[in-house]
Amino acid sequence: MGVTVHRLSRRAILLGGAGLVGSAGLAATLTGCSTTDATHGSTHPIGPVPSASPSAGQGLVQKSLVARETTLDLGGPTVATWAYGDTVPGALIRAKAGDFLRISLENKLPADTSIHWHGLRLRNAADGVPGLTQDAVKQGDRFVYEFTAPDPGTYFFHPHVGVQLDRALYAPLVIEDPNEPGGHDDEWVVVLDDWVDGTGRTPDDVLKKLVDDGGGSHDMGGMGGGHDMGGHDMGGGGTAMAPWGDAGDVTYPHFLVNGRVPAAPERFTAKPGQKVRLRIINAASDTIFTVALGGHRMTLTHTDGHPVVPREVGAFHIGMGERYDAVVTLADGVFPLVAAPFGKTSGGQAMAVVRTGAGSPPAADVRPAELSGEVFIGSQLLPAESAKLPDRVPDATLQLSLDGSMKPYVWGMNGAPFGKNDPLTVQQGQRLRIDVTNQTMMTHPLHLHGHTFALPSGLRKDTVLLAPMQRLAIDLDADNVGRWAVHCHNIYHAEAGMMTELRYTES
Numbered sequence: 001m002g003v004t005v006h007r008l009s010r011r012a013i014l015l016g017g018a019g020l021v022g023s024a025g026l027a028a029t030l031t032g033c034s035t036t037d038a039t040h041g042s043t044h045p046i047g048p049v050p051s052a053s054p055s056a057g058q059g060l061v062q063k064s065l066v067a068r069e070t071t072l073d074l075g076g077p078t079v080a081t082w083a084y085g086d087t088v089p090g091a092l093i094r095a096k097a098g099d100f101l102r103i104s105l106e107n108k109l110p111a112d113t114s115i116h117w118h119g120l121r122l123r124n125a126a127d128g129v130p131g132l133t134q135d136a137v138k139q140g141d142r143f144v145y146e147f148t149a150p151d152p153g154t155y156f157f158h159p160h161v162g163v164q165l166d167r168a169l170y171a172p173l174v175i176e177d178p179n180e181p182g183g184h185d186d187e188w189v190v191v192l193d194d195w196v197d198g199t200g201r202t203p204d205d206v207l208k209k210l211v212d213d214g215g216g217s218h219d220m221g222g223m224g225g226g227h228d229m230g231g232h233d234m235g236g237g238g239t240a241m242a243p244w245g246d247a248g249d250v251t252y253p254h255f256l257v258n259g260r261v262p263a264a265p266e267r268f269t270a271k272p273g274q275k276v277r278l279r280i281i282n283a284a285s286d287t288i289f290t291v292a293l294g295g296h297r298m299t300l301t302h303t304d305g306h307p308v309v310p311r312e313v314g315a316f317h318i319g320m321g322e323r324y325d326a327v328v329t330l331a332d333g334v335f336p337l338v339a340a341p342f343g344k345t346s347g348g349q350a351m352a353v354v355r356t357g358a359g360s361p362p363a364a365d366v367r368p369a370e371l372s373g374e375v376f377i378g379s380q381l382l383p384a385e386s387a388k389l390p391d392r393v394p395d396a397t398l399q400l401s402l403d404g405s406m407k408p409y410v411w412g413m414n415g416a417p418f419g420k421n422d423p424l425t426v427q428q429g430q431r432l433r434i435d436v437t438n439q440t441m442m443t444h445p446l447h448l449h450g451h452t453f454a455l456p457s458g459l460r461k462d463t464v465l466l467a468p469m470q471r472l473a474i475d476l477d478a479d480n481v482g483r484w485a486v487h488c489h490n491i492y493h494a495e496a497g498m499m500t501e502l503r504y505t506e507s
């Protein structure tokens with residue numbers, strides 16, 4: 001459970017280096033590291049955010065999306081829902097790092113909407129957060145998102161309005177690294193989801209019931225409870241026990257891989273011995289999954305787009321909004337790729353089938369042995385050299401508490417729900433440390449827009465799971481001026497107030 005392993009030592013460095021703060025602030029321009037990643041050959045630097053308009057020679061990727069009501073077949077269950085076109089997930093968008101994306105959204109939904117490009121360090125005006133970066137796209141209106149995608153990686157996109165993410169309004173976005181040698185025979189995009197829409201309830205119904213009932217069993221006794229953190233450090237140690245506390249708030253009837261239930265699963269085919277890259281995205285709204293490929297070990301190579309020191313695992317956790325890339329060399333036969341919802345006892349599991357040879361398909365409730373072994377926690381990965389945030393003493397440290405309760409169903413940050421809490425403020429060029437404390441007995445995936453942050457280990461992420469009562473310092477370079485959402489990626493928590501703003505100010 002050791003995601004805060006180096007917290008204390010980093011603090012000591014901060015205190016010891018306090019005299020450097022002033023001068024460090026002057027040398028603020030972010031300089032990227034272009035060190036070659038020995039493992040993956042990536043030489044793509046993490047550099048400044050590019051400007052708003054396409055430049056000469058820049059690749060251009062143009063797509064049109066229509067968000068609308070539709071009926072989808074999930075492989076048995078047929079559901080009325082909202083989607084981008086007629087599929088769930090929506091069609092993959094693929095571009096190269098540095099390309100300019102021009103994506104038009106036509107809103108044919110019976111509601112306002114927007115698109116947020118999850119994980120991308122894009123310009124603020126394209127970030128898709130009504131109230132912070134744009135007005136909501138009204139029914140019948142169109143909005144064109146224009147931005148450069150600076151960094152390679154596995155991303156996805158979804159609305160940033162209400163609980164629309166918990167419908168079919170999501171799709172994968174892959175930004176390829178032109179400098180990456182590849183070396184795998186195939187690449188599969190694996191999108192995980194928890195599904196309720198059109199099964200007698202909509203996500204809006206679910207949220208209303210949570211608010212009306214204030215139900216559940218993981219009440220922490222109110223907002224900003226100020227719990228004593230003594231003895232609650234999650235630091236160091238193994239991964240044998242899952243640390244996530246209570247499961248999510250919502251009971252789902254289905255869990256999906258690429259829009260399919262396990263009874264009629266997504267099928268991937270390859271030849272024995274082939275090496276495949278999996279790009280795994282958790283697009284669920286309220287579910288942490290444990291992922292395993294039966295009969296195989298996987299080598300994790302990237303998280304949230306950033307290369308890591310490769311780590312071989314049998315199974316791993318993935319929180320809402322997180323992405324993991326894994327490489328696997330395939331055996332001969334038929335194998336279940338399972339995503340088991342953490343802590344949820346109904347609705348079964350998500351599963352796809354990998355076929356490289358003869359054999360009968362696995363049962364929908366198959367449980368690969370790997371799920372019973374050690375389950376790796378992704379934030380324990382170590383960063384590849386090319387993905388490290390350069391060492392620097394923070395210019396400022398801000399506190400961020402995650403608080404809330406089930407009764408009443410109100411979630412917040414720094415003691416109040418979004419709209420009533422104060423923004424976090426930063427100045428351009430600063431190295432900012434955010435000292436995050438989860439004051440609740442639930443796990444929350446913390447997501448920051450427009451930036452990536454480094455964990456104390458140096459691991460770069462844009463979404464990180466904070467276990468109950470966990471405290472974690474995250475560092476970022478303030479290199480992307482704007483108003484940025486910071487929120488829990490449990491979409492019900494975010495909508496109930498677990499969000500704040502990171503706002504750039506002029507000195």
Ligand SMILES: [Cu+2]
Pocket residue numbers: 443444445488489490493494498
């Ligand atoms: Cu949350």
